[in-house]
Structures are given as structure tokens and as C-alpha cells.
Amino acid sequence: MTEEETVNESGWTPGRGRHVLLAVHTGRQDIVELAQRSAARLQRAGITVRVLDDEAEALAIDGAEVVPPDAEAARGAEIVMVFGGDGTFLRAAELARYTHAALMGVNLGRVGFLAETEPEAVEETLLAIERCEYAVEKRLALEVDVFDADGSSVGGTWALNEASIEKTERSRVLDVVISIDGRPLTSFGCDGVLCATPTGSTAYAFSAGGPVVWPDVEALLLVPTNAHALFARPLVTSPDSVLSVAVPADGNRARVSADGRRAIEVPIGGRVDVRRADRSVRIARVHSASFGDRLVAKFGLPVRGFRDSRPRQHHQGPGHELPPPNVLTRDIVGADGDRSAEEVSGAVAHDD
Incomplete structure (x- = not known):
């Protein structure tokens, strides 16, 4: 076996x-x-x-x-x-x-x-x-293939987070043609294009304005970076789709970077195909926290009601956080309830 x-x-x-x-x-x-x-x-x-x-x-x-x-x-x-x-x-x-x-x-x-x-x-x-x-x-991981202008393979790699097709000359815009499953979709000038996994949706793609995708969702993401176009929104496709980014021969030079660790130069007039990899990456989990809990913890997201300013006597978990300090009155709320602005002012004066 x-x-x-x-x-x-x-x-x-x-x-x-x-x-x-x-x-x-x-x-x-x-x-x-x-x-x-x-x-x-x-x-x-x-x-x-x-x-x-x-x-x-x-x-x-x-x-x-x-x-x-x-x-x-x-x-x-x-x-x-x-x-x-x-x-x-x-x-x-x-x-x-x-x-x-x-x-x-x-x-x-x-x-x-x-x-x-x-x-x-x-x-x-x-x-x-x-x-x-x-x-x-x-x-889900990505398989990345790079082709020259004649359609011949010149290299390949893989990624857990994202494959970034990016310009090599900072002073020039990168022109790209986007195709999904072999069908042309749109073209525009940009700094680059990210093809990401749900795992990578909270990494580079998130910084570029892409959606947060739960890791158990099977999908591929395509996120343009600084695109000069009206229709250059992030796309979410089937996990079985093939995302193609072609670079015209008369445009800027490009390279593809996988997870920021492995890079391949894209030939003049070449293209990059990104698809789901045959082999997944295995991640061990001990704790039962959901992905939503991780989002709240990692990004410090506010989860109490916007209008709910009532202090809690005790911390009761997500949804029951203590209200934040009032920066206008310098009022601070502690675990035992409110402290007035006067009390805080006195404490500050004493500390000084």
C-alpha cells in the first residue's frame, strides 16, 4: 500500500x-x-x-x-x-x-x-x-503554467496563496488580456493581476481589494491591481476554470510570482495559465475556532452592534465586547463598568 x-x-x-x-x-x-x-x-x-x-x-x-x-x-x-x-x-x-x-x-x-x-x-x-x-x-492550491508566444511551455510552478502576474518595469503599465476557460473576457492596463485561492484571499488579494472567501469554498479568484479600466472588478470563478493572463508582444515585460517565493519570466507575447492543482495542501487544526472567529481575532474586527453602547459587566465572548474608549471625553470603560471622564482625568494627572 x-x-x-x-x-x-x-x-x-x-x-x-x-x-x-x-x-x-x-x-x-x-x-x-x-x-x-x-x-x-x-x-x-x-x-x-x-x-x-x-x-x-x-x-x-x-x-x-x-x-x-x-x-x-x-x-x-x-x-x-x-x-x-x-x-x-x-x-x-x-x-x-x-x-x-x-x-x-x-x-x-x-x-x-x-x-x-x-x-x-x-x-x-x-x-x-x-x-x-x-x-x-x-x-486548494494552484498550478501555474507559462507559455511563450507560440504556445510552447517554458516553465511552471505552484502556489498556496496566489500567483501574481506583475510588470517588471515600474514606469510602464502592464497591458493584459484576460480569458476564462479559453474565452476572452476583457483587457486593460494595470500594475498586475492576482490569481488567488480562498486561502490566499486574506493575503495579497485582500490588500488589492479582493473578496474574503471562506477556505472551504472551492473557487478561484482573479483580482486586478490598479487597473486602468471600468470593468476591472475581482472575479470569483469555478474551481475547475482556467484563468489565462496574456501579455501582448508590444507591451511591458512581465513575470509571474508564486506566493512571493518562486518567479518565472513571461516571454514577450506569452501567457500564464492558472488552474486548480491536482494535489491539495494539508493543514492541521487543533482548535475549533471557525474561520469567522479567525477573521475577528486577526483583524481586530468590531462585532458588537453599532448602536449598542451599553457597557457589559463581564466579557461574554464575541458580540458582547466592552465599548471602546470615548476619545472625545477621554472616558474609559473597564471590566467593572464605566469610569467617568473626571476619574480618568484624575488618574492621568496623578500618573503624570
Whole structure:
């Protein structure tokens, strides 16, 4: 039986030793120390810890299995545990892509939308790994093919978040022709075009004005960036569609960037085809928070009623947040109720 056929839902292969590969942002000592403590706990639970040979010296984990950072690094591993931000997560996704390993991220960056847990909850996450108490989500990925003016393939790559077709000369507009499923749709000048997954809808595509798409929705997104056209709105297509971005021979030069990590030059008069990849990316989840909860937490979204200014005696979860401070009266609301402007003024004067 193949590895794909013998792995259970949590990712653990019965009857075989358990392996966890670490992918760590080693540029920060606090991250290194957290990874070291986590590795020690996994080892005490009888799980073999793997580290990448370009990170091994910085991590200095006794008894760790050292592997090269290539397509075989995660082969046979149950989890690729990521310590860092979304950039580190995307780097780890390259290692896990062609294996059955699931990615589990500890957010040590700024937003960390792809990560499963925050540093303060690492112990809970490690316990879940030890007990195989986690679920695995399958995330749609992109297959990217680049063709020259004659239609011959000149390269290809893949992306978890997005493939960005962008101009190489900043001073010039990039002219593009957009086709969906082989049928021309529109053309315009722009800075670039993003072809994104639902996972990537909260990344570059979000910054460019694209919609937020729940990750369990199967769809492809096309989001123009700074387009010079009336009809240049974000598009959401079938997951089975082929998104084509052609660059006229007399226009600006272009390149395609996948997740900001892998780039291919687009030949003069060439085109880029983006479609759903045959293989999904697996992400391990421990916590039961919904995607909506993640949006609220990561972006600090207000979820109380707009007109609901009544203070709450106790925090009661989403929808029952305390009202924010009134910046006009300098009134501050604490967990026990209102504090008046006079009280606050006195406190400020005393602090000064």
C-alpha cells in the first residue's frame, strides 16, 4: 500500500514510528528557544524530531534527525510544525507539498493568518499532536503554467496563496488580456493581476481589494491591481476554470510570482495559465475556532452592534465586547463598568 493509502485521518500511520519536521524562523532567539522546548517535549513522547540541515546548527537539538531542505524532507513525517510567520509557513508548504504531512503553524509573526496557534497555546498544541487529536483541512492550491508566444511551455510552478502576474518595469503599465476557460473576457492596463485561492484571499488579494472567501469554498479568484479600466472588478470563478493572463508582444515585460517565493519570466507575447492543482495542501487544526472567529481575532474586527453602547459587566465572548474608549471625553470603560471622564482625568494627572 502507498503512504497515501495507509495514513489515517489525523495523519498518523499506524505501525510506524512517528516523525515531526520542524521549520523554524531561526533569525529570532525567542523563536529558536520555543522550538527547542517543543522538540524536547515531542522527543519525550517518543516522537522523532527532524530539522533542516540549514537550521540544525542554530537549533542545536540533541537527537534530532537532520535532513536536507528538499522534496524528501517531509517524506514519512506526520506533521511539519512551523515556528514563524506566514512567510515561514509558505516555505514549509514547499517541503510538505508532495508528501502526506500536514502543516501546523505557531504564529510568531504579525498576522499569521495561516498559523493554527499562538505561542501561549503551544503546550496545548503539542499535547494534541502527542494524542493525535487534530483534524486535517485540505486547501486548494494552484498550478501555474507559462507559455511563450507560440504556445510552447517554458516553465511552471505552484502556489498556496496566489500567483501574481506583475510588470517588471515600474514606469510602464502592464497591458493584459484576460480569458476564462479559453474565452476572452476583457483587457486593460494595470500594475498586475492576482490569481488567488480562498486561502490566499486574506493575503495579497485582500490588500488589492479582493473578496474574503471562506477556505472551504472551492473557487478561484482573479483580482486586478490598479487597473486602468471600468470593468476591472475581482472575479470569483469555478474551481475547475482556467484563468489565462496574456501579455501582448508590444507591451511591458512581465513575470509571474508564486506566493512571493518562486518567479518565472513571461516571454514577450506569452501567457500564464492558472488552474486548480491536482494535489491539495494539508493543514492541521487543533482548535475549533471557525474561520469567522479567525477573521475577528486577526483583524481586530468590531462585532458588537453599532448602536449598542451599553457597557457589559463581564466579557461574554464575541458580540458582547466592552465599548471602546470615548476619545472625545477621554472616558474609559473597564471590566467593572464605566469610569467617568473626571476619574480618568484624575488618574492621568496623578500618573503624570
